[in-house]
Amino acid sequence: MDLTNKKILVTGADGFIGSHLTEELIRRGHDVRAFVLYNSFNSWGWLDQAPNDIKGSLDVFAGDIRDPYGVKVAVKSCDVVLHLAALIAIPYSYHSPDTYIDTNVKGTLNVIQAARELEVQKVVHTSTSEVYGTAQFVPITEQHPLRGQSPYSASKIGADQIAMSFYDSFSLPVSIIRPFNTYGPRQSARAVIPTIITQIANGLTNIKLGALNTTRDFNFVKDTVDGFISVAQSDQSLGEVINIGSNFEISIGETVELIAEVMNEKVKVNTDEMRIRPEKSEVERLWADNAKAKRILGWEPKYGGREGFKRGLRETVEWFTNPHNLSTYKADRYNI
Numbered sequence: 593m594d595l596t597n598k599k600i601l602v603t604g605a606d607g608f609i610g611s612h613l614t615e616e617l618i619r620r621g622h623d624v625r626a627f628v629l630y631n632s633f634n635s636w637g638w639l640d641q642a643p644n645d646i647k648g649s650l651d652v653f654a655g656d657i658r659d660p661y662g663v664k665v666a667v668k669s670c671d672v673v674l675h676l677a678a679l680i681a682i683p684y685s686y687h688s689p690d691t692y693i694d695t696n697v698k699g700t701l702n703v704i705q706a707a708r709e710l711e712v713q714k715v716v717h718t719s720t721s722e723v724y725g726t727a728q729f730v731p732i733t734e735q736h737p738l739r740g741q742s743p744y745s746a747s748k749i750g751a752d753q754i755a756m757s758f759y760d761s762f763s764l765p766v767s768i769i770r771p772f773n774t775y776g777p778r779q780s781a782r783a784v785i786p787t788i789i790t791q792i793a794n795g796l797t798n799i800k801l802g803a804l805n806t807t808r809d810f811n812f813v814k815d816t817v818d819g820f821i822s823v824a825q826s827d828q829s830l831g832e833v834i835n836i837g838s839n840f841e842i843s844i845g846e847t848v849e850l851i852a853e854v855m856n857e858k859v860k861v862n863t864d865e866m867r868i869r870p871e872k873s874e875v876e877r878l879w880a881d882n883a884k885a886k887r888i889l890g891w892e893p894k895y896g897g898r899e900g901f902k903r904g905l906r907e908t909v910e911w912f913t914n915p916h917n918l919s920t921y922k923a924d925r926y927n928i
Contacts, residue, residue: 604676606637657699685744696747717755719770731881767829772837776813777911790923802867804845812895812904822889837880
């Protein structure tokens, strides 16, 4: 699909990945409606920090993904929907699972139903590598079994199935993008890489973390954004689930060492029991097979491998260590 002259709705445009995606679409000359969460401060989340030329080009819709009427109003007159809006913090899902069902499952249903009724030409639904649970084989292909090891991952499995059911039942043009662990500027401190960087940047040499032996496949946000746009453009992606990952596995302990090296600091890690997931819920290993993305989309990571990861970390550290950006993070507190 050629996105030229298409009206594109991005839900979750105020968030980490959503704001980067929205900005890149605007830079490429696309017509974008940014769906942000309504709040009394009239905040557009991270889009408030966007350059003025980006903000001036935006059509902003403030609403709530849980409201089917508001969602339908947002979808109206749009040709393409990139659905990112979701609750994603895993620890908070143990605390408030009901909100994850409302937002992630019912919110997705609202988007999909509106897209069907309004005859949207393409929906890209956002999944997560967490739906796989601990890897039963590596690298993880799209055929890997799904296992909801947290209320969050269970809600995303449900959302994925809702989206795909509308492709099977009603021929709604749906694609599912399944990003692995995205990192980069603006990421929430609930994620491990910002947690490490902000503690070091605030002068701590004994940093607090959870499990260190778990492994992840980290994907720089620019690569993830390119993945979204590639899926939206690809007709071959219809009815498909596509991993977007770097195909590089690294432990959290090794990640700490790499970040300390990039920041030219020496640190020790103390295990904080508050940051340990409940028993049996920790996803021990994630490693993406991205062959399908390469074959169908022609996509591959520009920040792949160990050196690509270090390059992405340098860009991330540069952003977080800017005093203005760092001041917005509470590095002394555990962010659930």
